[in-house]
Amino acid sequence: MHHHHHHDDDLASDRIGIAFALNVSFTIIEFIGGVLTNSTAIMADAVHDLGDSLSIGLAWLLNKLSARESNNRFTYGYRRFSLLGALINGFILLLGSGWILSEAIPKLSNPEMPVVEGMLGLSLLGIAVNGFAAWKLSAGKTMNERMLNWHLLEDALGWAAVLLVSIILMFVDWPILDPLLSIVFTLFILFNVGKTLWKTTLLFLQAVPDANMANRVGELLRADTEVTEVHHLHLWSLDGEEHVLSAHLVLAKTLGPAEQLALKRRMAQQLSVFEFAHTTLELELPEEICRDRDEAAEVE
Incomplete structure (x- = not known):
């Protein structure tokens, strides 16, 4: 299991690293393309991608840090740094999306016609680069990778909008389509990122990751006759x-060392389906007063 997690950490770091390299390279191309095409939409996306690059770079560093071993200061290890990266990236994405809306909404009343051919070429490249990076991160399971995946998906959808607009503008003089579609896609991304950010915030505040799992664990522990x-x-x-689990179990009767060992092994076998990273079960004798009893939160 320990080797498996290290392997997953390396894969996650590689996926984020690839996304970072692609994003930085394409951001440079975007700035050049924005100037050449005289497209404010492309320049706005370039600034947004620059923010993405910074956040992805931060996520990469935090993901590498999260793979470090536990020590006397961080006894559970550094894995929560990955969650911190997801939180930071979520807020950056919210701010970036708000900035895009502030740029796109005024253009509804005063749209400008860009160099359509340049938009078409850059949009195809943008879809390819961001789509590939999003596909690489889609295999990730951490909240950090999921949040970054929304970063890249937002960019890919944004370039899809640019592609559609550039094709339409080749035949009709409707420049208002550019800011209009940008607003629609940004609102869609904001909705999904908001949900992911809320879930990440709850996890960061140590809420139960899955209410159904908590109920199943409680039922499993109480089902034992001891x-x-x-x-x-x-x-x-x-x-x-x-995930991490800890619980106090009150025994039906005083058990000898061999019986306690058998109970612990039985519990470990039953809880193995949840694949907890850390599990702590304290056995309490029938007549024993729990030292934490006054603050105990009963789980019905």
Whole structure:
């Protein structure tokens, strides 16, 4: 399992690294293309992609940091740094999308006709570059990669809008289509990023990653005949992918060392289906007063 997680970390880092290299290279091309085509829409997207590049670079660094081993300061390791990267990128994306809307909405009343042929060529390249990068990150499971995937998907959809507009503008004089479609796609991305950002925020605040999982774990622990009560059941996530469980189990009767070992092994086998990164179960004797009892949160 330890080797498996290191392998996943390396793959995630590679995927983010590829996305970063592609985004930086294309951002430079965008700035040049924006000047040559006299397209404010392309220049706006270039600025947005520059912000994307910075956020992807930050995500890359944080993802590498998250793979470091645990130590005396970070006893659970650094995996939550990946979650921090997802939060930062989510807010950057919200700000970037707001900026795009502030640029696109005024153009509805005063649209400008760009160099259509240049828009067409850049849009095809933009779809290819961002689409490939989004496809690479789509295999990722961490919240960090999911948030970055929305970054790239937003760019790919934006370039699809530019492609559609450039084709239409070759035949009709409707420059208003450019800001109109940009607004539609940006609102679509904002809606989806908002949901992902809310989920990431809850995980960062150590909310239960899956309510159904928490219920199943509680039922499983109480189902054992040696257990009469379960309290202090805590379930949270390190990065949206690796979860942590701790619980206090009140025994029906005093068990000897061999019986306690058998119970622990039985619990470990039953909980293995959840693939928790860390599991802590404290066994309490029937007459024992829980030292944390006053603050215990009962899980019914």
